[in-house]
Structure formats: C-alpha cells, structure tokens
Amino acid sequence: MKVFLHEMTYPEVSHKAEEDTVIVIPVGSIEQHGVHLPLGTDLFIALEISRRLAEKTGSIVAPALWVGFSEEHMAFKGTITLEGETLVRVIRDVIRSLSSHGFRKFVVVNAHGGNDAHLRSAVLDANLNLNVDVLYVGPNEISSLLPRELQRELEENIDLHAGILETSIINLIRPDLVRRDRPSKPKLTLRKPLLEALELVKDNPTLRASVLSSFLTRFDKLSDNGSLTLADPLSHWDESETEKALEELAVKLAEIVEKWKIAGRVDN
Numbered sequence: 405m406k407v408f409l410h411e412m413t414y415p416e417v418s419h420k421a422e423e424d425t426v427i428v429i430p431v432g433s434i435e436q437h438g439v440h441l442p443l444g445t446d447l448f449i450a451l452e453i454s455r456r457l458a459e460k461t462g463s464i465v466a467p468a469l470w471v472g473f474s475e476e477h478m479a480f481k482g483t484i485t486l487e488g489e490t491l492v493r494v495i496r497d498v499i500r501s502l503s504s505h506g507f508r509k510f511v512v513v514n515a516h517g518g519n520d521a522h523l524r525s526a527v528l529d530a531n532l533n534l535n536v537d538v539l540y541v542g543p544n545e546i547s548s549l550l551p552r553e554l555q556r557e558l559e560e561n562i563d564l565h566a567g568i569l570e571t572s573i574i575n576l577i578r579p580d581l582v583r584r585d586r587p588s589k590p591k592l593t594l595r596k597p598l599l600e601a602l603e604l605v606k607d608n609p610t611l612r613a614s615v616l617s618s619f620l621t622r623f624d625k626l627s628d629n630g631s632l633t634l635a636d637p638l639s640h641w642d643e644s645e646t647e648k649a650l651e652e653l654a655v656k657l658a659e660i661v662e663k664w665k666i667a668g669r670v671d672n
C-alpha cells in the first residue's frame with residue numbers, strides 16, 4: 405500500500421480525496437544530535453511514526469518538512485534553521501494546498517521540541533481559518549504514548565536530546581548512521597535549582613515539560629557536545645523493545661486518530 409504522497413499519481417490522490425482521508429505531515433529538523441547521531445534524527449523519527457500511523461489508518465503522508473526551527477542549536481555546525489514565521493507559513497501553505505483538493509483532516513507529527521510553539525500557532529491558525537481539522541502530535545505527545553516504564557527511564561535521566569530515546573529509534577531504523585566509535589558522554593550545565601524544580605513536578609508531566617522547555621534556549625550553554633541526557637547517550641533499548649514501543653505508540657495514535665476523525669463530522 406502506498407502511503408507517501410510523492411509516490412502517488414494525481415488520479416490516485418483524487419480517489420483518496422473523496423474518502424475523507426487524513427493527511428499526515430511529518431516535521432523534523434536538521435540540527436546537531438550529539439557526536440553520534442545524524443543531523444536528520446528528528447526527520448527520521450517523524451517519518452517513521454507518520455508512516456506507521458498512515459499504514460494503520462489508510463492516511464497519506466505529505467512531504468516531510470526536513471528543516472524546522474533550530475535556532476537553539478546554531479552553535480553546532482551543519483544545523484539549519486528556518487525563522488519561526490517561515491515554518492508557520494510553510495505548514496499553512498501545505499494545508500491550504502491540500503484542503504483546496506478536498507482534504508479536511510490533517511495530523512501534524514513533529515519530532516522536534518524547537519518546532520513546538522510555532523507549529524501550535526500554525527495549527528491554531530489553520531483550525532480557525534482554513535475550514536480544516538488539524539490534530540497536533542508533538543514530542544511531549546509522542547513521549548506520553550510510550551510504555552510507562554520507558555517514560556520513567558527517560559524522565560529519570562532528563563533524556564531530552566540525542567540520548568536514550570533518539571539513539572534507540574535511530575539504532576532501530578538506521579543503525580548504519582549511529583557512530584559508536586565516538587566518546588559521547590556530555591558535560592552538562594544543569595543547575596541544582598533546576599534539578600530540584602524538576603523533582604517538585606516529577607508526577608506532573610505537563611508542568612514538567614513546561615519547566616524543561618523554559619531553559620532549552622542555547623544547547624551550547626547546556627552541553628559540551630550537544631547531547632542532553634544524564635545517561636550515556638549511546639545507551640539504548642534493544643531493537644525488539646524499541647520496535648514494540650514504536651508499534652504500540654502507532655497503534656494508540658491510530659485509535660485516537662480514527663475517533664478524532666469521526667468526532668469532527670457534523671453528522672455524528
């Protein structure tokens with residue numbers, strides 16, 4: 405079954421446009437991911453989740469946005485950033501184009517925290533002004549769909565960037581791109597009050613995410629090699645555990661999308 409828009413012919417797309425098909429838009433980034441993961445890590449992850457979701461729901465995966473808002477990583481070479489406004493406009497243009505062909509349901513799958521605020525604003529704008537329903541699934545939503553024990557491991561290690569989670573997924577889907585020969589334990593500048601604040605909100609994922617995002621400004625001020633985790637960034641779950649976690653995540657997301665799709669219809 406074809407799921408990628410760029411692999412379809414226009415008659416194939418016309419046929420799907422009549423069926424209330426969901427369009428999944430993967431959004432990644434091109435930014436440093438420590439010394440051991442590729443710059444396109446977020447892109448690979450967004451694409452992988454989008455493909456699994458589309459296969460389970462008969463959706464179409466729109467062309468991925470390779471580049472996002474990565475100003476916070478610009479001190480590291482190879483990082484490319486859009487301005488936030490550009491990202492908002494690109495998403496809006498993609499949704500506007502496809503909505504003019506009859507698509508009404510969109511799911512934005514974003515694997516990069518730096519895109520979050522901009523995409524939420526783009527989604528709000530589309531929902532208000534483009535006569536479409538857009539569901540946003542960002543990094544916090546993705547983490548919340550992981551098995552609870554894995555979430556706990558990530559929380560305990562403040563595993564925010566180029567650490568256990570991302571290494572595990574890239575190790576599963578593109579093991580050839582993980583540099584295992586690089587010393588990768590970062591020196592972190594995490595101040596004690598921050599760690600204490602995190603302890604206070606440890607049972608509150610929403611507030612915890614807010615506290616964490618408030619200090620993710622410049623990664624070169626936080627980590628000497630770009631990774632942000634208390635664990636050895638090269639440590640990862642084994643392939644079968646990661647596969648199971650990704651598959652369960654996609655199944656849960658697909659169930660949500662199926663219900664959400666119906667919930668927006670006026671005749672239901």
Ligand SMILES: [Zn+2]
Pocket residue numbers: 437445446515516565566570
């Ligand atoms: Zn990432």
